[in-house]
Amino acid sequence: MSETTPTETRSNEGRPPERAPRKRVNRREQILRTAADAFAAQGFNNTSLADIAAMLDITPAGVLHHFGSKTDLLTAVLELRDNNDPAPPGSGMLDHLVTTAERNAERPGTTQLYAVLSAESATAGHPAQEWFRERYTVLRQEVEDAVLDRLGPEHREAAGTPGPSGHSPARSAAAAVLAAMDGLQVQWLLDPEAVDMAAVTELVIDAVVARLSTRADTGKSSGEGSQEASGNTEG
Amino acid sequence: MSETTPTETRSNEGRPPERAPRKRVNRREQILRTAADAFAAQGFNNTSLADIAAMLDITPAGVLHHFGSKTDLLTAVLELRDNNDPAPPGSGMLDHLVTTAERNAERPGTTQLYAVLSAESATAGHPAQEWFRERYTVLRQEVEDAVLDRLGPEHREAAGTPGPSGHSPARSAAAAVLAAMDGLQVQWLLDPEAVDMAAVTELVIDAVVARLSTRADTGKSSGEGSQEASGNTEG
DNA sequence: GACTAGTTACTAAATGTTCATTAAGTCAAG
DNA sequence: CTTGACTTAATGAACATTTAGTAACTAGTC
CATH class of the missing domain: 1.10.357 (Tetracycline Repressor; domain 2)
Structure with a gap:
């Protein structure tokens, strides 16, 4: 499942920027999963790239490096889940x-x-x-x-x-x-x-x-007659 | 800024010193209806007070004069509709x-x-x-x-x-x-x-x-036994 | 195995918005 | 003179996005 980040995190503050070690795993997927969680928890409009970036211990620009825009990220998330089930x-x-x-x-x-x-x-x-x-x-x-x-x-x-x-x-x-x-x-x-x-x-x-x-015939039958259904299918 | 600067209608820049005429009707309700429309069209998070204010030809602060905050406005909208139907x-x-x-x-x-x-x-x-x-x-x-x-x-x-x-x-x-x-x-x-x-x-x-x-007895009966829900959740 | 060039994955630092909210003032009506 | 309905202006925060790097790894060449 989530066997990520072997050693480094940069959550440590103060220290000179310590670069995360290069992982071979697709960072894209990691970001995608994280973004999905964030969008789920807060909605799209209410989730900032900074939120997602923070969960990954990177900066917003780091996220945009993998996905050109927040919208791109959303559609990628949706497509990911789509082919999942x-x-x-x-x-x-x-x-x-x-x-x-x-x-x-x-x-x-x-x-x-x-x-x-x-x-x-x-x-x-x-x-x-x-x-x-x-x-x-x-x-x-x-x-x-x-x-x-x-x-x-x-x-x-x-x-x-x-x-x-x-x-x-x-x-x-x-x-x-x-x-x-x-x-x-x-x-x-x-x-x-x-x-x-x-x-x-x-x-x-x-x-x-x-x-x-x-009653396979039923499309829209007015039943009990209590309401006046103007069965108009509208123009 | 001369003292007499009678500034403006909202929609139109400048000219006629025309303050919106005092209406007796509850402005609150007008705002409420407008806000409802805006929230409906764009969602709450995606609607700004400026959006609503613009529809009313007033400023955001004008809206907040009637409702202390955006959140207050939302709850007022919900309560309005509630007692409606x-x-x-x-x-x-x-x-x-x-x-x-x-x-x-x-x-x-x-x-x-x-x-x-x-x-x-x-x-x-x-x-x-x-x-x-x-x-x-x-x-x-x-x-x-x-x-x-x-x-x-x-x-x-x-x-x-x-x-x-x-x-x-x-x-x-x-x-x-x-x-x-x-x-x-x-x-x-x-x-x-x-x-x-x-x-x-x-x-x-x-x-x-x-x-x-x-079948009033049915709560969740396994019944037909047609599905096997066990095991594998991964695609 | 060192040197170089390219690529990947970022960061830092703006940029320019957009926003909710506050403060203080204006103007008309009761 | 007070109240209601606003306004202008400011504040400070949050944001998406851009630009210009930089560190680390990769591959190719000697």
Whole structure:
């Protein structure tokens, strides 16, 4: 894991600058991990290069030597994590999601990284905006496929057919599952005792899949009639 | 600087000695609304008092005259919105949630405010952290009650009884619904075409409630045994 | 194995912002 | 004369980024 810094640190003050010994290991990766931790703990906007540099016992300029700018560093962090956790195709992915939630509960850092960054990315001109948009597009597709895969062939067609809302039930289910996972992360970060991410994730998946089995036709049905839903899909 | 220098409107340089006319309306509210918009569009950390002040054609110090600090302004914004949207008690709340999602789709500003701020609040030392923690605690309870209310009396007891995960199915359902709504907001903000917030919210509510009717016993049952969660966490 | 040149990984020291906040004053209205 | 709603100006801090080094290692050449 983190078998770093064999001898030297320059955390010692006062002394004439003592140079860290050259390591063969990719310093880049070390910085990336550190930056990920920092962004996770404080968000992107609220993390300074000085924060990250301090954790590494170097100067901000030292960080920028490896990554041209703070924004570059962010995108590198995101890409690193991306290729880290391959999802199995097919309906196995749904189980994988539960496992992921379980694992997330043991890795507050990574969890926070995505929870915080994804929402932050929805602000104007955020450097990670495009990255997250793309990510969700891909994930929705994958989860949709997984949902369809889990459904029996008899429901598959109906679940894959766009309803009045413009999206297929399977796609809505995919959005729902991903949304729930993200939202749970925020609740859990704020109050870890209050929610069991894995259990609730499983509940949502099971519930939504079951719903598609019984009522695969549902796109957006107004049920109890208590509200006046202006079923307008907006122009 | 002659004594009579009657300086300025804000937006325009120089000329007409035109102080903003004294209005009776609460300037506080005006500032609050503006600040809400700004926080929504850019997040809290990324919004400066100068940004807000500029939108009002005053100086940053002018804003601080009404609110002692930026943090005070944030909490005031949150409290304003809080007392804005009363939820009906009982199972009617579930319909209210769908209606809220519908309304949110027409108010990107408010939606963004909460989506961005709630996630941002999960970072270390954020001023709104306690506020959101409290908010979720209250909302979970309210939605839990609403879910129990919607269930028939025969399922109510089982759904209200804590399972192996430590939380009752109804509470898990509540967390799920709220989480889904939050997560949907992020997806929607990033890509409005991609998700129908109201439709998916309704799907989740219906699915989860139905699930509790058929299997109110489920807390977190290993059940199908389809996944092996052990071992290997490394990719 | 020493000499040199290139590369890597930094540092120190600006630079120019942007920011929240404070202090003290102005001006109009009640 | 007091109060409310501001303003100008200053302060000090935090920041990302640039520039110009410098130390250590690497490789090639004699």
